[in-house]
Amino acid sequence: MENQATEVTINQTKLRTIQGDITQQTTEAIVNAANSSLMGGGGVDGAIHRAGGPAILEECKQIVARRGRLPTGEAVITTSGNLKAKYVIHTVGPVWHGGGKGESELLTSAYQESLKLAAENKLSSISFPSISTGVYGYPVSQAAKVATGAVITFLRQSTTSIKEVVFVLFDAKTFATYSSALRETAAKMGLNLA
Numbered sequence: 588m589e590n591q592a593t594e595v596t597i598n599q600t601k602l603r604t605i606q607g608d609i610t611q612q613t614t615e616a617i618v619n620a621a622n623s624s625l626m627g628g629g630g631v632d633g634a635i636h637r638a639g640g641p642a643i644l645e646e647c648k649q650i651v652a653r654r655g656r657l658p659t660g661e662a663v664i665t666t667s668g669n670l671k672a673k674y675v676i677h678t679v680g681p682v683w684h685g686g687g688k689g690e691s692e693l694l695t696s697a698y699q700e701s702l703k704l705a706a707e708n709k710l711s712s713i714s715f716p717s718i719s720t721g722v723y724g725y726p727v728s729q730a731a732k733v734a735t736g737a738v739i740t741f742l743r744q745s746t747t748s749i750k751e752v753v754f755v756l757f758d759a760k761t762f763a764t765y766s767s768a769l770r771e772t773a774a775k776m777g778l779n780l781a
């Protein structure tokens with residue numbers, strides 16, 4: 588049970604966890620845990636730019652030239668280059684400073700602004716990595732609660748084009764943590780598991 592992929596339905600949108608590589612997902616959009624420069628980096632950011640090719644960085648440069656650095660908690664959308672997904676939504680999660688610097692609000696915003704952008708672009712499906720829990724140091728168990736709560740709250744508040752939301756977790760431990768957080772958050776919010 589601990590390690591099982593979990594699925595819940597909110598307002599006709601399916602929300603689930605899988606273990607895998609986000610660059611291989613076939614959802615219409617994948618989300619990048621970017622940094623404010625939008626110039627690429629390590630972790631999932633590096634993997635997305637490597638797999639998608641130079642078209643993504645080209646568009647990121649144009650965005651930064653137009654509007655400047657991307658503040659924490661905000662999101663922008665670009666082409667996906669060579670990826671199977673059509674779009675990459677770049678968002679910036681907070682760096683963990685102990686929890687007293689608005690980290691949970693900023694992480695909530697990163698998820699919800701990404702979903703808002705997907706809905707504005709009438710997208711039907713979107714995959715998220717575990718934002719902020721790598722180099723940015725957010726503890727996974729706390730991030731998983733915030734992430735699942737943020738997505739469920741957003742999907743409950745509005746009916747959108749989005750029919751499928753997937754948390755794509757790279758390693759077994761993060762996958763298990765998000766799967767149990769999704770079950771807990773769903774139970775707390777009175778949702779049925781699939």
Ligand code: ADP
Nearest residue numbers: 608609620630631634716719720721722723757
């Ligand atoms: P941040 O800077 O927001 O902390 P990182 O990229 O350092 O972002 O890490 C975020 C999470 O993404 C980590 O759990 C890391 O294991 C995971 N990750 C790294 N590569 C991939 C990938 N190809 N697909 C999905 N998740 C990945």
